[in-house]
Amino acid sequence: MNPKESKVAVLGSGSWATAVAKILLENVPHLYWFIRDNETVEQFLHYKHNPGYMRGVEFDTRRISFYTDINEVVRDANVLVVIIPSAFLQDAFTGLTEDISKKYVVSGIKGLISGSNMVVAEYFHTQYNVPYSSFGVIAGPSHAEEVALERLSYLTIACQDEDKALQFSKFIGCSYIRTNTSDDIWGTEYTSVIKNIIAIAAGIVHGLMYGDNFQAVLVANAIQEIDRFVSVVHPINRDIKSSAYLGDLMVTAYSQFSRNRTFGTMIGKGYSVRTAQLEMHMVAEGYYAAKSIYEINKKYNVDMPICEAVYQILYNNRTPRKEIQRLTEKLT
Amino acid sequence: MNPKESKVAVLGSGSWATAVAKILLENVPHLYWFIRDNETVEQFLHYKHNPGYMRGVEFDTRRISFYTDINEVVRDANVLVVIIPSAFLQDAFTGLTEDISKKYVVSGIKGLISGSNMVVAEYFHTQYNVPYSSFGVIAGPSHAEEVALERLSYLTIACQDEDKALQFSKFIGCSYIRTNTSDDIWGTEYTSVIKNIIAIAAGIVHGLMYGDNFQAVLVANAIQEIDRFVSVVHPINRDIKSSAYLGDLMVTAYSQFSRNRTFGTMIGKGYSVRTAQLEMHMVAEGYYAAKSIYEINKKYNVDMPICEAVYQILYNNRTPRKEIQRLTEKLT
Numbered sequence: 001m002n003p004k005e006s007k008v009a010v011l012g013s014g015s016w017a018t019a020v021a022k023i024l025l026e027n028v029p030h031l032y033w034f035i036r037d038n039e040t041v042e043q044f045l046h047y048k049h050n051p052g053y054m055r056g057v058e059f060d061t062r063r064i065s066f067y068t069d070i071n072e073v074v075r076d077a078n079v080l081v082v083i084i085p086s087a088f089l090q091d092a093f094t095g096l097t098e099d100i101s102k103k104y105v106v107s108g109i110k111g112l113i114s115g116s117n118m119v120v121a122e123y124f125h126t127q128y129n130v131p132y133s134s135f136g137v138i139a140g141p142s143h144a145e146e147v148a149l150e151r152l153s154y155l156t157i158a159c160q161d162e163d164k165a166l167q168f169s170k171f172i173g174c175s176y177i178r179t180n181t182s183d184d185i186w187g188t189e190y191t192s193v194i195k196n197i198i199a200i201a202a203g204i205v206h207g208l209m210y211g212d213n214f215q216a217v218l219v220a221n222a223i224q225e226i227d228r229f230v231s232v233v234h235p236i237n238r239d240i241k242s243s244a245y246l247g248d249l250m251v252t253a254y255s256q257f258s259r260n261r262t263f264g265t266m267i268g269k270g271y272s273v274r275t276a277q278l279e280m281h282m283v284a285e286g287y288y289a290a291k292s293i294y295e296i297n298k299k300y301n302v303d304m305p306i307c308e309a310v311y312q313i314l315y316n317n318r319t320p321r322k323e324i325q326r327l328t329e330k331l332t
Numbered sequence: 333m334n335p336k337e338s339k340v341a342v343l344g345s346g347s348w349a350t351a352v353a354k355i356l357l358e359n360v361p362h363l364y365w366f367i368r369d370n371e372t373v374e375q376f377l378h379y380k381h382n383p384g385y386m387r388g389v390e391f392d393t394r395r396i397s398f399y400t401d402i403n404e405v406v407r408d409a410n411v412l413v414v415i416i417p418s419a420f421l422q423d424a425f426t427g428l429t430e431d432i433s434k435k436y437v438v439s440g441i442k443g444l445i446s447g448s449n450m451v452v453a454e455y456f457h458t459q460y461n462v463p464y465s466s467f468g469v470i471a472g473p474s475h476a477e478e479v480a481l482e483r484l485s486y487l488t489i490a491c492q493d494e495d496k497a498l499q500f501s502k503f504i505g506c507s508y509i510r511t512n513t514s515d516d517i518w519g520t521e522y523t524s525v526i527k528n529i530i531a532i533a534a535g536i537v538h539g540l541m542y543g544d545n546f547q548a549v550l551v552a553n554a555i556q557e558i559d560r561f562v563s564v565v566h567p568i569n570r571d572i573k574s575s576a577y578l579g580d581l582m583v584t585a586y587s588q589f590s591r592n593r594t595f596g597t598m599i600g601k602g603y604s605v606r607t608a609q610l611e612m613h614m615v616a617e618g619y620y621a622a623k624s625i626y627e628i629n630k631k632y633n634v635d636m637p638i639c640e641a642v643y644q645i646l647y648n649n650r651t652p653r654k655e656i657q658r659l660t661e662k663l664t
Contacts, residue, residue, distance in 0.1 A: 149543070152660060153543075210484055214485065217472075240573070246548075247549050247551070250586075331575075332574065
């Protein structure tokens with residue numbers, strides 16, 4: 001696997017998919033890009049940028065082959081970088097008849113599979129026989145907007161086969177992307193999911209007028225909560241203070257632009273869940289994550305007071321003020 | 333030692349001293365307060381607030397005895413809460429002839445002693461024979477402004493005698509202050525010093541137009557750097573992800589109002605050290621801390637690339653852009 005010879009496909013057309021496509025094109029001569037919606041592809045070819053996201057990023061479309069058929073793209077490419085929101089992933093793969101078990105699959109998805117609550121690695125493993133050793137995760141603090149602006153970012157490639165992680169890291173390292181590798185696909189996947197719940201919590205407490213002192217306590221407790229969870233779910237040696245975990249958490253929890261944080265702020269200010277979602281014209285990923293993690297944790301019983309509070313507020317109609325008050329007694 | 337019977341003195345008149353005085357008055361019937369400048373005391377008595385800081389916080393001055401003579405205050409009080417900037421500490425204690433070795437001394441100072449580079453605990457121990465077991469540190473994420481507004485904050489009291497830490501925590505716990513205890517005076521003191529250097533680094537990279545992704549990487553690496561340092565200097569069992577360490581670091585590094593960060597931003601934007609200091613009408617604490625930690629670390633040789641970069645920029649006239657570029661190669 002190397003950038004000059006492998007055929008790399010991006011599957012997805014959102015902002016992070018577009019940012020990763022831009023990065024890949026720094027290293028590969030040609031990119032295979034699956035965008036399901038034909039009209040989007042036509043506009044992309046016409047305007048030389050993604051019509052929906054990152055319009056400021058111009059692409060040399062001569063170096064891109066677009067696909068609207070998933071079977072065709074996986075037939076032509078041998079490295080599949082999948083960055084489709086987890087809520088739409090199953091839908092996007094409906095109709096896949098090609099065997100992808102010999103491909104190297106990399107996920108830039110930050111969410112669990114709806115219904116089954118599987119992490120993406122598990123899903124590709126059980127559904128498509130992709131071995132865990134052929135599955136990678138792109139993790140780390142990564143606002144897509146900053147990548148578009150070529151501001152220096154650090155991404156971690158996690159793969160149980162660290163040689164492959166290292167090989168794939170050559171596809172994305174460039175003047176504005178530094179790479180780390182790790183063997184922890186579970187820890188990075190779960191962290192990228194839980195951080196969105198924490199961002200909602202950060203928004204809620206902000207909406208309730210808690211200040212920066214408390215925010216810092218919340219985030220410090222949150223990384224301990226994440227550490228406890230991933231240590232139980234997948235007990236391997238990891239430093240939770242690394243960029244892929246703590247860095248990713250901080251960039252999300254402290255971001256003024258995070259949809260999850262904005263959603264939380266509205267909840268904290270007294271909006272109902274439904275009204276907040278309508279106002280935002282979208283559902284923040286952490287909303288689903290709160291339920292999934294709550295359900296997964298029924299099995300593990302890890303002490304997760306922050307995630308628990310968010311769940312109770314979003315799904316059991318608990319009053320934010322009271323629930324956060326209760327939470328403050330549990331933090332240290 | 334308990335809030336109803338002990339005689340507690342605050343020594344200092346800055347914003348954090350004033351905030352801590354406000355907190356103490358939630359628990360003690362009467363406060364002894366040393367403010368060296370007589371005019372400040374007179375104005376305080378007249379206006380019922382500190383004329384220099386936190387003017388919005390009104391005090392019941394009938395419950396306060398002010399002192400301008402350090403010997404008188406230490407004669408009358410048996411718990412001394414010292415919150416004088418470290419640069420002025422020795423000066424403030426000049427003329428002290430009373431024995432304070434039997435007092436319980438608590439430090440809210442976030443800095444090292446000029447010249448000797450001692451932590452405050454060491455200074456009181458060597459200079460005034462205060463046993464380490466009678467010395468406490470107030471740590472944790474604590475913008476004084478938020479305490480003034482009674483926004484919930486978590487403070488950690490560190491003392492090698494954890495019983496005493498617990499006793500003193502009763503002096504400051506109240507509706508808007510939650511307390512933790514710890515036995516780690518060295519780790520909390522050093523963290524509170526190093527975090528100001530990190531805040532300067534955060535400012536420098538901000539001034540150089542690095543974005544939030546990189547900022548998160550910087551802070552994640554910083555807590556690892558702090559962990560390495562305190563593990564060597566004082567190797568005890570501690571969780572560096574606690575509020576007293578990671579929380580304190582985050583609130584400072586992410587604060588828009590931090591003087592250290594503002595100073596760093598000016599340096600990053602190309603101001604000279606001297607010009608930045610003149611513009612700010614003050615010297616950011618991290619400026620001194622960078623030199624002290626650099627000197628202390630000559631002995632320990634801990635890998636501290638962020639502190640080292642700040643030192644080189646501030647004291648060796650290295651170009652911020654080049655030095656930070658070099659730093660980015662060392663971060664992960």
